Amino acid sequence: MYSDLLNALPEVFGLANFLAVIIGVIAGIVVGAMPGLSATMAISVLVPFTFGLEPLVALGLMAGIYNGAMYGGAIPAVLLRIPGTPAAVATTFDGYPMAQKGEGGFALQVAVVSSSIGGIASAFALMLLAPPLSRVTLLFGPAEVFWVAVFGLASIIFLLGGSPVKGLISACFGVFVSVIGSDPIFGSDRFTFGKLELLDGISIVILLVGLYALPPVIDLLETPLKTGVSEDKLGTEPIWKALPRMKGFWKTWLRGSFIGIWIGILPGAGGSMAAFMSYNEARRASKHPERWGEGEAEGVAAAETANNADTASALIPALTLGIPGTAVAAVMLGGLLVHGLQPGPMLFRDNPDVVFGFMWQFLFGAILLVLLGGSLATNSFARLLNLPRPLLGSIIIVLMLIGVYSIHGRMFDVYLMLGFGAVGWVMDKLKFPLPPVVLGLILGAFAEENLRLALRIGRGDWSVLFRNTTSLVLVALTIAVIVGPGLKQRILDARKARRQA
Amino acid sequence: MTEARQNRLLRPETLTAIGLIVAATGFLIPTFDLRPISALLPAAMLIGLIVLSALLLVSDQRKAAAGEVAKPVSTAPGRVIGAFALIVGYAVATDLLGFYPSTVVIIPLVSAIFGYRSPLGLVIATAIVVGSIWLIFDFGMSQDFPAGRLWQD
Amino acid sequence: MLKLIQKGALAGAMILAAGAALAEYPEKPIEVIVGYSAGGGTDVMARTAAPFIEKYLGSGASLVVKNMPGASGQIGVTEVAGAKPDGYTIGTFNLPGMMARTIDREAGYDRESFTYLANVVNDPNVIVTSKGSGLDTMEKLIAAAKEDPGAITVGMSSLGGDDHFALIKLEGLTETEFTIVPFKGSAPARTALMGGHVAMGILNISEVASFQDELNVLGVATEERSDFAPDLPTFREQGIDLINGSMRGFVAPAGLPEDVVAKLDDAFEQMAGDPEFLKAMADTANPIEVVTGDDFKQLTSDLYDLANKVWQETPWN
Numbered sequence: 001m002y003s004d005l006l007n008a009l010p011e012v013f014g015l016a017n018f019l020a021v022i023i024g025v026i027a028g029i030v031v032g033a034m035p036g037l038s039a040t041m042a043i044s045v046l047v048p049f050t051f052g053l054e055p056l057v058a059l060g061l062m063a064g065i066y067n068g069a070m071y072g073g074a075i076p077a078v079l080l081r082i083p084g085t086p087a088a089v090a091t092t093f094d095g096y097p098m099a100q101k102g103e104g105g106f107a108l109q110v111a112v113v114s115s116s117i118g119g120i121a122s123a124f125a126l127m128l129l130a131p132p133l134s135r136v137t138l139l140f141g142p143a144e145v146f147w148v149a150v151f152g153l154a155s156i157i158f159l160l161g162g163s164p165v166k167g168l169i170s171a172c173f174g175v176f177v178s179v180i181g182s183d184p185i186f187g188s189d190r191f192t193f194g195k196l197e198l199l200d201g202i203s204i205v206i207l208l209v210g211l212y213a214l215p216p217v218i219d220l221l222e223t224p225l226k227t228g229v230s231e232d233k234l235g236t237e238p239i240w241k242a243l244p245r246m247k248g249f250w251k252t253w254l255r256g257s258f259i260g261i262w263i264g265i266l267p268g269a270g271g272s273m274a275a276f277m278s279y280n281e282a283r284r285a286s287k288h289p290e291r292w293g294e295g296e297a298e299g300v301a302a303a304e305t306a307n308n309a310d311t312a313s314a315l316i317p318a319l320t321l322g323i324p325g326t327a328v329a330a331v332m333l334g335g336l337l338v339h340g341l342q343p344g345p346m347l348f349r350d351n352p353d354v355v356f357g358f359m360w361q362f363l364f365g366a367i368l369l370v371l372l373g374g375s376l377a378t379n380s381f382a383r384l385l386n387l388p389r390p391l392l393g394s395i396i397i398v399l400m401l402i403g404v405y406s407i408h409g410r411m412f413d414v415y416l417m418l419g420f421g422a423v424g425w426v427m428d429k430l431k432f433p434l435p436p437v438v439l440g441l442i443l444g445a446f447a448e449e450n451l452r453l454a455l456r457i458g459r460g461d462w463s464v465l466f467r468n469t470t471s472l473v474l475v476a477l478t479i480a481v482i483v484g485p486g487l488k489q490r491i492l493d494a495r496k497a498r499r500q501a
Numbered sequence: 502m503t504e505a506r507q508n509r510l511l512r513p514e515t516l517t518a519i520g521l522i523v524a525a526t527g528f529l530i531p532t533f534d535l536r537p538i539s540a541l542l543p544a545a546m547l548i549g550l551i552v553l554s555a556l557l558l559v560s561d562q563r564k565a566a567a568g569e570v571a572k573p574v575s576t577a578p579g580r581v582i583g584a585f586a587l588i589v590g591y592a593v594a595t596d597l598l599g600f601y602p603s604t605v606v607i608i609p610l611v612s613a614i615f616g617y618r619s620p621l622g623l624v625i626a627t628a629i630v631v632g633s634i635w636l637i638f639d640f641g642m643s644q645d646f647p648a649g650r651l652w653q654d
Numbered sequence: 655m656l657k658l659i660q661k662g663a664l665a666g667a668m669i670l671a672a673g674a675a676l677a678e679y680p681e682k683p684i685e686v687i688v689g690y691s692a693g694g695g696t697d698v699m700a701r702t703a704a705p706f707i708e709k710y711l712g713s714g715a716s717l718v719v720k721n722m723p724g725a726s727g728q729i730g731v732t733e734v735a736g737a738k739p740d741g742y743t744i745g746t747f748n749l750p751g752m753m754a755r756t757i758d759r760e761a762g763y764d765r766e767s768f769t770y771l772a773n774v775v776n777d778p779n780v781i782v783t784s785k786g787s788g789l790d791t792m793e794k795l796i797a798a799a800k801e802d803p804g805a806i807t808v809g810m811s812s813l814g815g816d817d818h819f820a821l822i823k824l825e826g827l828t829e830t831e832f833t834i835v836p837f838k839g840s841a842p843a844r845t846a847l848m849g850g851h852v853a854m855g856i857l858n859i860s861e862v863a864s865f866q867d868e869l870n871v872l873g874v875a876t877e878e879r880s881d882f883a884p885d886l887p888t889f890r891e892q893g894i895d896l897i898n899g900s901m902r903g904f905v906a907p908a909g910l911p912e913d914v915v916a917k918l919d920d921a922f923e924q925m926a927g928d929p930e931f932l933k934a935m936a937d938t939a940n941p942i943e944v945v946t947g948d949d950f951k952q953l954t955s956d957l958y959d960l961a962n963k964v965w966q967e968t969p970w971n
Contacts, residue, residue, distance in 0.1 A: 141851030322841035334693015346864035
């Protein structure tokens with residue numbers, strides 16, 4: 001198998017194939033950086049177009065776009081507090097405060113380096129460990145996946161913000177939105193009011209664009225200021241000068257890569273959950289967690305490593321089992337099918353050149369990211385965001401419409417997005433935290449579906465949820481996450497008290 | 502006195518909480534038609550929303566009783582409503598009149614209304630944005646945008 | 655006599671008119687509406703077939719595939735049903751799903767809404783069991799199902815799909831009872847099966863063709879053995895008269911002009927015999943069975959009746 005890997009290499013360096021990756025990375029950064037446009041949308045627009053292309057050119061473009069967009073999403077997340085892609089939500093937590101403090105340039109450099117590291121780790125996992133990791137995926141049946149979702153939902157606790165009541169309202173709202181559509185088991189309608197467009201549920205991109213992009217746009221128009229981001233706030237410096245400031249991040253990078261790869265191989269959860277979890281874990285491990293959320297560069301590193309670390313690993317279950325790990329991987333799977341690449345164990349035997357070439361393209365995409373994204377993209381985008389605010393606002397409005405319309409090619413989604421935008425504006429002004437909505441939408445219906453599948457398998461017996469070790473380990477982890485911080489605090493208090501006494 | 506009481510009910514958080522309770526109760530009605538297992542999660546979330554909103558309402562009213570003044574939601578409500586109306590208008594225009602005509606109008610219109618009025622800048626920006634969208638999506642990827650329902654049939 | 659001449663003249667005029675129309679169609683691009691996202695099985699079928707249809711329609715015909723995904727293909731097929739019947743809008747059609755949806759929910763179309771052009775793909779159902787279940791023959795499987803009704807969990811892609819009907823047929827034929835576990839799509843069902851989370855699965859042959867080492871494939875629901883797995887016995891060979899599958903084809907709105915129908919049918923029939931097309935479909939794991947015109951309509955009608963019967967006895971939602 002590893003010799004196949006090397007045999008595929010010369011093909012990858014073919015001019016057209018390599019150029020495809022470069023173009024893909026640049027296009028991906030641009031798409032990710034445009035508020036409103038997402039990687040899911042870019043690749044779904046691309047798939048029909050690639051029908052006439054050579055497989056490696058098409059796949060190279062997709063690999064590049066995926067890698068580029070996962071970083072590109074960080075640019076508006078840092079500069080405007082609009083996550084460019086769903087996975088960049090966690091990047092706003094510390095990235096935007098950094099930009100406010102005049103460290104936006106450094107935040108973006110942390111983001112690009114972390115993205116690249118996460119992407120490289122993920123590509124290696126895909127190249128070297130795909131078959132064994134797909135065995136791990138097999139361990140996760142509906143009961144186990146249900147617990148993964150619960151574990152993810154438990155991290156909402158840390159995203160509640162200042163007011164727990166408001167945070168929980170946000171979470172309930174997100175979960176409620178997730179159940180709109182057809183019932184996961186019976187297929188009967190829930191809250192669709194006869195609208196066929198709602199039957200498949202509400203796409204995360206629609207909610208995200210409405211909730212996150214519309215309120216800042218209205219802010220841009222509400223307060224008449226001359227320019228968007230002032231130059232002096234950015235604080236750009238050459239990347240080699242910025243690198244030494246990141247030398248303490250290796251633990252976060254390692255942890256983020258591991259979490260991203262792990263979430264990637266589990267079907268369904270995707271990049272946002274990876275970023276949230278990595279962020280939480282890094283904060284928990286930090287010596288000064290109180291600084292997080294106010295511009296801690298390590299927070300950006302944690303989020304960006306993880307959301308790139310699940311790109312290639314999400315393809316492991318997609319290629320070996322036909323089940324994509326993220327929404328973007330699902331669209332890419334379509335791109336593979338278009339080229340006659342049927343997922344499964346035979347894929348690696350029948351088309352080694354294409355499959356292993358594709359894996360190399362992921363690796364090069366991740367490496368190119370730091371070269372192309374480092375100075376070029378960061379500086380040019382910062383400049384773009386320097387446009388007069390009303391102009392910037394009106395351009396973002398157009399991009400939002402295109403980005404949402406292009407996913408399914410229908411205006412219904414645009415109106416839905418505007419509805420969420422109005423909700424988002426009220427939430428923003430009244431200080432309801434938005435991240436619990438996103439996590440609730442992603443994980444709510446996902447948890448429900450798997451719970452009900454598990455109950456069907458157990459013929460209605462709830463003990464099916466606790467029947468094997470994988471489930472029990474996950475239950476223990478969830479409890480640790482919920483109880484842990486309080487317990488730690490108590491131990492610390494007790495120690496302090498003893499010392500004082 | 503009456504004015505103060507009126508104000509108490511018009512506090513933004515109070516209004517939001519009442520709105521949430523009404524909306525959640527409204528959505529709760531269709532859950533009765535579902536199978537119990539289908540209704541479980543949505544009903545739990547809606548009841549959760551109602552309870553939490555009630556808590557929010559109580560705490561906000563306490564703050565009001567304590568004499569705390571609610572912060573206004575927006576410093577310029579006119580601009581906010583105007584901006585939102587323009588965005589909705591743009592979406593409707595795209596649907597009815599077509600994407601390209603609406604976009605060519607909306608970019609300079611929004612910019613001009615909200616304070617950027619350099620004619621040359623507007624023309625250049627509009628041309629670049631619409632041009633690159635056409636080049637990438639329409640020409641490059643043969644993506645169709647709404648052509649306008651009014652012109653069809 | 656006069657009447658006869660009149661009739662003859664009329665017939666002649668009609669033939670001429672038809673001839674003229676025949677020469678004209680298609681004079682502009684034909685839109686093919688696919689009710690799924692680009693890259694799905696139905697989309698790949700449409701895009702693979704498109705150049706061959708263009709070739710056999712001749713006169714510079716061009717087909718443009720338009721994806722209108724959503725609601726298991728219902729949004730797209732509703733659009734086709736409501737389109738102008740001029741031959742410039744055709745769409746993909748999935749069976750039994752499209753008919754089952756008219757039964758289990760309100761649909762904006764029924765079986766009379768379409769001109770049936772051609773069914774192209776027939777992907778037969780297979781019964782598979784997980785390696786760990788020990789149920790490696792149909793006999794063992796049925797014995798186990800009879801011993802403890804409902805003890806065997808069956809993973810499948812959804813309720814009201816071809817796999818569901820196959821299971822209901824099987825239950826009727828063998829007087830057994832199974833517990834259905836409807837996943838979202840067949841790939842998750844197959845994965846759960848490989849992980850041993852469900853004991854048995856009903857899938858389509860194209861979906862298990864490259865997983866034969868990881869799963870026990872017990873039989874295929876066709877009349878004769880499938881080219882995809884020539885070693886795999888049919889259920890008939892094993893004494894169970896189970897024939898079922900998932901079908902994909904092309905329809906147009908009802909009331910299409912006769913000459914356009916004739917021209918399209920002709921193109922589909924020629925395509926069905928094109929070895930290049932057969933190879934392209936085999937490469938994308940699409941088992942072909944071309945059925946055109948009235949036979950296709952009859953097939954749809956039969957499947958509707960079956961779905962309706964099942965729904966009357968055991969409604970699934």
